[in-house]
Amino acid sequence: MRPETPAADKSGACLSAAEPANSKCVSLSSVRYEPNRIARLGLGAWPLMCRELWGARELAARLFLRNLKARYKQALLGFFWALLVPLLAVGTFVLLNRAGVLVIGPTDVPYPLFALAGLTVFQLFSTGLVSSCSALVEAGDMIARVNFPREVLVLAAIGQAVFELLVKTALIAAACVYYGFLPPAGALLVPFTLVPLILLTLGLGLFLSLANAVFRDTAQAVGVLLTFLMFLTPVLYPADGAREWLFRLNPLTALVEASRDLFIYGALRHPLDFGLASAGSLLVFLCAWRIFHLVSTKVPERI
Amino acid sequence: MSTVIRVNNAGKKFSKSLRQMMLYGARDIVAGSLGLGDAPERLRPGEFWAVDNVSFELRRGEALGIIGPNGSGKTTLLRMLNGIFMPDRGSIEITGKVGGLIHVGAGFHPMLTGRENIYVNGAILGMKKTEIDRRFQAIVDFADIGDFLDAPVRHYSSGMYVRLGFAVAVHSAPDILLVDEVLAVGDRDFSIKCYQKMKEIRTQGATVVLVSHNEYVIRERTERCLYLRNGRPQAFGPSEEMISRYIQDGLKDKAARRPASAGQLSAANGAAGASSGRRMEILDLGLCAADGRRVDGLDSGAGFLAELRFRVLERVESPFFSINFYNDAGLVYAANSAYEGVHFPALLPGEGTVRLRLPRLDLPTDTYYVSVIIGEGEACYPLDVRHFAWTFLVGRAPNARGLLKLPAEWQLEVSP
Known part of the structure; x- marks a missing residue:
């Protein structure tokens, strides 16, 4: 069924005299689609992944802005929603602590400040995971009909979580003023200790978004698991005590504590744990990205 | 190239x-x-x-x-x-660069305005912000949706939605x-x-x-x-x-499906005719070339013959026959003996055939569905009707485009 086309020129597209004058004369990129295209590239896929992601940075930013605007446009309380959950959670714990129902050990800063800091960092992880989990499914229509790097959807979802973290930072600042606590200079390094946590969130988010594209139960499961995970991580209480070794097994402990330690003490109290958790996070991210890139071509037909 | x-x-x-x-x-x-x-x-x-x-x-x-x-x-x-x-x-x-119009308005968010969505959609189609800025006016002019540009897209009609989506897509320089x-x-x-x-x-x-x-x-x-x-x-x-x-394959498929249903139809009609006291019924319509050979299609402009067989059960005073050609747009050509002033004598019980001859079937290339009506009187009271019971293809050769095919004469004059 081959058409009777005369021998065609090789790609490259820029031809000299024969072209009409008004035709665009640029060298065009060629792409060849075939089964298992990405898998065949092997390690050569990494430059392609980086190129694609870099090329899509504007799209990621645009989608992030879109979600942000749309989210707060029709909401009466707007950005205040981002603050409501930590306020309620911390308020509950303060009450329980005062009433003696829950005994939380002494903290080096006023407890509400301690809890707010921990919760803010943890919620970067949890909201990031929840929103990236449904990122692919929510954009199903777009995925099925337009070709673009799917990673941007997860990136935009994580961007939302990072944005909420910034909003909550304002809340923490207000609390600092209220309790008269001046964070040490080391607190300025917190953005760096957040990077591994963001990478971990991205990695798991990429992975879970794929899983959710095939099994919609994933999103529900993630919601349930995250609730438990928060109580297994020293978010609202310090890790010190008899059961500390248990918390240490949880890589999130090191990641959450690192930022809070910087904020309170200006230094890391468990640098080794943090280093290990960071390396692990990087590894999770790289693996998940690779898998995502490899498999995301199969997503449009499954969504 | x-x-x-x-x-x-x-x-x-x-x-x-x-x-x-x-x-x-x-x-x-x-x-x-x-x-x-x-x-x-x-x-x-x-x-x-x-x-x-x-x-x-x-x-x-x-x-x-x-x-x-x-x-x-x-x-x-x-x-x-x-x-x-x-x-x-x-x-x-x-x-x-591939520009897909498989889905216009990809990524449009219903809550955002048209203006905001142009940027979202443009980014999805691979345009940079500066590119969109540069072509923004052209996009807006092309979409031509007026004040709605600053209204949320969810208030758009489906037509406006497509307009905006298409405008962005064609300006993404694919x-x-x-x-x-x-x-x-x-x-x-x-x-x-x-x-x-x-x-x-x-x-x-x-x-x-x-x-x-x-x-x-x-x-x-x-x-x-x-x-x-x-x-x-x-x-x-x-x-x-x-x-x-x-089109021809489509006709063949229909023809392949027809015998059973057509048989049932005429049996039903026959039974109905007998029981309901119908006075006249359609038996069969043959669509033929000028030489009387049955065909399922003809070239535009060829001679055409329709043979309509019918049965009379009870005397019909002044019968009329109508053969109508429809395409997807509606009725294209209707031949009606009464409207054309043809008076047929009264019909007595029995079977008969009426022939409609068109020296030139000047219909444009298309698939036609043929309906037949037979009946009685000046007012064309129908006694039996078959809607879209036959299909007919005009124009195997690409010789008639447009809505009408008119007999044309060309003259050329050239001055030196």
Whole structure:
């Protein structure tokens, strides 16, 4: 069924005299689609992944802005929603602590400040995971009909979580003023200790978004698991005590504590744990990205 | 001119059941992440080839139409060209930036205004912010939606939605434009504008692939066509030929389905005629060439003969006969003996045949559905009716376009 086309020129597209004058004369990129295209590239896929992601940075930013605007446009309380959950959670714990129902050990800063800091960092992880989990499914229509790097959807979802973290930072600042606590200079390094946590969130988010594209139960499961995970991580209480070794097994402990330690003490109290958790996070991210890139071509037909 | 699309034996498989789709999906994802490319050429239980064995090449500035019945794989193929679906076998090579109009307004958020959505949609179609800034006015002018530009998209009519989406897509400077039947939603002026714009980007060197059910669009906008059926290419060639092949295949399918239903119909009619005291009934209509040979189609302008057999059960005073030709747009030609002032004598019980002869069947190329009415009196009281019971194809040769085919005489005068 081959058409009777005369021998065609090789790609490259820029031809000299024969072209009409008004035709665009640029060298065009060629792409060849075939089964298992990405898998065949092997390690050569990494430059392609980086190129694609870099090329899509504007799209990621645009989608992030879109979600942000749309989210707060029709909401009466707007950005205040981002603050409501930590306020309620911390308020509950303060009450329980005062009433003696829950005994939380002494903290080096006023407890509400301690809890707010921990919760803010943890919620970067949890909201990031929840929103990236449904990122692919929510954009199903777009995925099925337009070709673009799917990673941007997860990136935009994580961007939302990072944005909420910034909003909550304002809340923490207000609390600092209220309790008269001046964070040490080391607190300025917190953005760096957040990077591994963001990478971990991205990695798991990429992975879970794929899983959710095939099994919609994933999103529900993630919601349930995250609730438990928060109580297994020293978010609202310090890790010190008899059961500390248990918390240490949880890589999130090191990641959450690192930022809070910087904020309170200006230094890391468990640098080794943090280093290990960071390396692990990087590894999770790289693996998940690779898998995502490899498999995301199969997503449009499954969504 | 260089080849910009080269499709080589491309195929894509799907599975029919959701459950299997999930299972296979999970397995593919696991296998894919372990780098074990399973054998995509093998069909697993429940899978089928939605598109298979498609090969063609397109060069810069060419336009290809894809036609075929519903479910023949047209849109799937378009998505494969766009790189959304990877082929499960064969390969597709694309040179240049692809602009997909498979779905206009991708990423439009209902809560955001048209203005904001132009940027979102543009970014999805691969435009940079500076590019969008530069073309913003052109996009707005083209979409022509007035004040609605600053209203949330959810207040848009479907036509306005398409206008805005199409405006962004055509201004994304694609080298290859894939269009999927979307222009049908816009109003008349806008769809004319769209086709003009498509023409314009073609003259700038862009290649167009167009999926449409509209024969006229395909005929006017594309030179060559790929005719798909059940995911398999039936033919590839000049659009005109492909369309008439498509139409003829459609007729054949109908003919293949007809005997049973037609038999039942006439039996039912017969029974009804006997029991309900019908006075006259249609037995059969033969559509023939001028020589009386039964045909299922004729060239435009050829001689035509219709033979209508009927049965009279009770005396009919002043009978009339009407044979009507419809196309998708409606009634095209109606032959009616009463309106044409032909008086037939009263009919007595028995069987008879009435013949309608047209020296020239000057109908434009199309598929026609034929209805027959027979009845009595000046007021044309119907005694038996058969709606769309026959199909007839006019124009195997591409000799009649447009809505009308009029007898024409040409004269040429040249002064030295």
